[in-house]
Amino acid sequence: MTEVGRKRLSANRVLLLLLTVGAVSIASLAFVSHARNRLVSGKPVGFIQAAQLAHTAPVTLLAAGVLLLLAPFLFPARAGRWLSLLGSGLTLGGLGWVAGAAAIGLALTGSPSARTSLGAGFWIAAVMALLAAGDAAQRLRLPLSLIWLTALLMLGPFVLLLGLGELNQLSILKEFATRHDVFMAALLRHILLVAGALIPTVLLGIPLGVAAWRRESVRRIAFPILNVVQTIPSIALFGLLIAPLSSLSDAIPLLPRLGISGVGVAPAIIALVLYSMLPVVRNTTEGLAGVPATVQEAARGMGLTRRQSFWRVEIPLALPVILAGLRITAVQAVGLAAVSALIGAGGLGAIMFDGLFANALDLVLLGALPVIFLAVLVDLIFRVATGLTARWSA
Amino acid sequence: MTDAPPIIQLDHVSKIYGGVRAVDDVSLSVAHGTFLAIIGPSGCGKSTTIRLINRLIEHDEGSIRISGEEIRSFREETLRRRMGYVIQSGGLFPHWTVERNIATVPVLLGWKPERIRDRVTELLALLQLDANRFRKAYPHRLSGGQQQRVGIARALAADPDVLLMDEPFSALDPITRNALQASLARIHKETGKTIVFVTHDMDEALRLATQVAVMDRGHIVQLGTPRELLHAPANDFVRGFLGAEDRGLRLLAIETAASRMRPVNGLAAETPAIAAGSDLRQALSEMLATGQHALRVEEAGRVVGELYLDDLVRL
Incomplete structure (x- = not known):
């Protein structure tokens, strides 16, 4: 092996590991699994069999994707990583297409109630492809303005195939088709839960953070309380709120008519707000405290009023830290909102729990995958926003 | 007024x-x-x-x-x-x-x-x-x-x-x-x-x-x-x-060479020169470094005066 080749190999050890794990899992685990109906457990279908069912085009796409993934071993760093990013997107699309086409092939032979679900081999390989894309994107150190391009390369082929209906015979999409309305309502409810929690959190948390920054006494009371709230397990907090809210809604007849009772959306949003407060309040206080004393003195010495100094100097300088707190809070709320389905708040969690209780794995995934996607999306949005507010330090 | x-x-x-x-x-x-x-x-x-x-x-x-x-x-x-x-x-x-x-x-x-x-x-x-x-x-x-x-x-x-x-x-x-x-x-x-x-x-x-x-x-x-x-x-x-x-x-540092210099009186051309705006401390330093008792004072490339060790010592 040449010197350059050895260097490229050692510089891309992560990629090598991901490729190995992906290849081993595809070779050894079920790629999809096929069942006569929803109640019986499926028979594993290996990758070779799935590929034979899928015919040429999907396999070719997958092969092209994998070849491009190898690019960092063959080409100089930046070009290799771009090709690798493109390859990971094609690999993900190819994996989905092979599975979807295999499902179509299996559907031709089986009964209408037969189901083809994605197997462990597919999932592990798909995760490896996404990690490879993440690895390449991170090493490219792309500016914020190019994040959309990364997302397009990573997910574009897969989403395109999904939109074309090539994956429709897979059981998770069949579940989606039969529950389309329920799913959309759950997704909307989930987003509303998160937004419904974040808005009061911002309106209460940022002023509280400012007050805690200004006054030692506020700090001494607020932070211990918020810390304790943060340590209560989420299910316990949801449960704890049922009793007081029930008695409140019994006592005040107006409340149930406004939709406030012991179970449902109201306790869920209250609990989510309580959890969300700490990161927002803490980061607001820390962000403001991090404004250098010399800058504050200069602001006053230049003749800015206290109000001008606060809005023009202190808040803008603290904003990246405040937004980082909001990011933590928002990602956390997306996850916790799923748990709040247990107290009847609905959302994607409800679909997950339905699936768990009915022993329908596809239904669980139909709830879980959008939660993950939402969390990643929210994280990305806040990262971009944080980056934009801190351009002056770049 | x-x-x-x-x-x-x-x-x-x-x-x-x-x-x-x-x-x-x-x-x-x-x-x-x-x-x-x-x-x-x-x-x-x-x-x-x-x-x-x-x-x-x-x-x-x-x-x-x-x-x-x-x-x-x-x-x-x-x-x-x-x-x-x-x-x-x-x-x-x-x-x-x-x-x-x-x-x-x-x-x-x-x-x-x-x-x-x-x-x-x-x-x-x-x-x-x-x-x-x-x-x-x-x-x-x-x-x-x-x-x-x-x-x-x-x-x-x-x-x-x-x-x-x-x-x-x-x-x-x-x-x-x-x-x-x-x-x-x-x-x-x-x-x-x-x-x-x-x-x-x-x-x-x-x-x-x-x-x-x-x-x-x-x-x-x-x-x-x-x-x-x-x-x-x-x-x-x-x-x-x-x-x-x-x-x-x-x-010495608070006064300039120009403030203590004498009129030009024919110091040899190879005598070290100093800018008129330099302070007297720099002038002394130059004298010590070159071993000279006198310096020519220049302004805009022209010799405008002469500065002797005695001029520095005078209060």
């Missing part, structure tokens, strides 16, 4: 912190165009005094007037916008470009954008900063010396009556500090601004100031021109602060 009131006037001003008189019965009158250096050891009250003038700290006793008007008759902000303020580490706003930093007070005063732009251009030139390179740069891209130049430009932006500077150069390396001192001396000469400058560096004070106030434990111990201080220190504290051994050299 009566004299205009002094631009800054302190009468029996004191500031008390928990029973300690940080500034104690200070009276001071600063005439228009003065470059006043307030010098003293750490904790002598020099920084407190400067902050009393722009009301970052409120005085407890006495009165402070600016152009004859009591400073408390103004809104704090109005007062401060009339005074440029420069602090040690610059204190530039990190989220604003150089241009926006310099424009701080003009924006507060509601100047029109084109007027602000022209003023920024003018100030960048005055502070010897390349406008194309620095106008849109953020402060963290600048060196310490460049940041401090922007800090001075910002303080001068709205053409204030007074420039208050609190140890502006003490965090800089000697070469940068020297360059900034030269720039400040030139700006003082060109603009005729009244400057109050706090420092703990005696060479800096003697080099720049037209008046030096020496402070110790809240009092002004002596106020005078650099020459008066060096010739007649008021007490041992001042003498010690002037550096007992270096006093003679410092005396």
